[in-house]
Amino acid sequence: MRLVVDSDLCQGHAVCQAEAPDLFDVPKTGTVRILREDPGADLEAARAAVRYCPTQALSIVED
DSSP states (O other): EEEEEEETTTOOHHHHHHOTTEEEEOOOSSEEEESSSGGGGGGHHHHHHHHHHHTEEEEEEOO
C-alpha cells in the first residue's frame, strides 16, 4: 500500500496533517507533502486523512 496525492486538488487545508502528522506535512503556503508513502502501522490514521480530506486529494493505492 502507498499514499498518493493529487496536487491539482490539494488546497492546503491540512486536515491530513491533523489526522496523521507522521505521514503528512502541509506548509503554511503550499500543498501537502507525503512524509512516508507506506503508511505501515499508521494505516488507520492514513485512512482517516483520506476520508476527511475536504478536496478528496488523497488516496491509498494497493500495490
